[in-house]
Amino acid sequence: xxxxxxxxxxxxxxxxxxxxxxxxxxxxxxxxxxxxxxxxxxxxxxxxxxxxxxxxxxxxxxxxxxxxxxxxxxxxxxxxxxxxxxxxxxxxxxxxxxxxxxxxxxxxxxxxx
Amino acid sequence: xxxxxxxxxxxxxxxxxxxxxxxxxxxxxxxxxxxxxxxxxxxxxxxxxxxxxxxxxxxxxxxxxxxxxxxxxxxxxxxxxxxxxxxxxxxxxxxxxxxxxxxxxxxxxxxxxx
Numbered sequence: 001x002x003x004x005x006x007x008x009x010x011x012x013x014x015x016x017x018x019x020x021x022x023x024x025x026x027x028x029x030x031x032x033x034x035x036x037x038x039x040x041x042x043x044x045x046x047x048x049x050x051x052x053x054x055x056x057x058x059x060x061x062x063x064x065x066x067x068x069x070x071x072x073x074x075x076x077x078x079x080x081x082x083x084x085x086x087x088x089x090x091x092x093x094x095x096x097x098x099x100x101x102x103x104x105x106x107x108x109x110x111x112x113x
Numbered sequence: 114x115x116x117x118x119x120x121x122x123x124x125x126x127x128x129x130x131x132x133x134x135x136x137x138x139x140x141x142x143x144x145x146x147x148x149x150x151x152x153x154x155x156x157x158x159x160x161x162x163x164x165x166x167x168x169x170x171x172x173x174x175x176x177x178x179x180x181x182x183x184x185x186x187x188x189x190x191x192x193x194x195x196x197x198x199x200x201x202x203x204x205x206x207x208x209x210x211x212x213x214x215x216x217x218x219x220x221x222x223x224x225x226x227x
Binding site for chain 2: 004006033035040041042043044045048056058090092101102103104105106107
């Protein structure tokens with residue numbers, strides 16, 4: 001059973017560019033959440049998708065947007081990249097039942113120069 | 114809003130020593146509590162969880178008890194190994210009110226020396 005997968009592993013972009021990160025959830029999971037983890041800090045919640053809709057959003061600007069597809073996979077898009085967007089972006093999937101915990105992918109390391 | 118506070122690291126122990134990493138939380142209602150572990154260059158792995166007061170989560174020799182009276186969820190292990198060296202994150206999730214989003218502490222780095 002494949003766990004949560006993310007692509008690409010690493011990415012280098014220039015300030016002002018746009019980036020798309022991808023995530024495939026663990027089999028049987030229908031909910032996908034995205035987190036940003038800056039160096040030396042805990043993950044910060046960006047947003048969560050369920051049934052192809054954004055269910056909840058953290059304190060991130062509109063430059064951060066996402067999408068969920070019918071097969072539950074998801075994309076995170078970031079426009080007008082800033083140097084401060086450099087971080088590890090983590091995707092997590094979870095089943096619909098409460099209290100189950102989230103399963104994280106290995107992350108995408110984004111560097112903005 | 115919800116928040117999680119972990120003891121500051123780094124923590125350095127000798128092999129077979131006893132480990133405690135403190136975690137306290139602030140939240141309304143009855144959150145579920147989690148410990149995650151992150152090895153170098155990897156994503157987070159769920160280590161253990163507890164979904165209601167007085168529950169004890171355990172896995173791989175680690176354990177933590179959900180203490181509502183002290184709003185704590187301290188992580189313990191009786192005898193650490195070099196392979197336990199990693200960053201440990203305490204987290205909470207309020208499924209019913211926040212649709213399962215997790216709030217994390219800043220992590221505690223553990224280094225175990227042979």
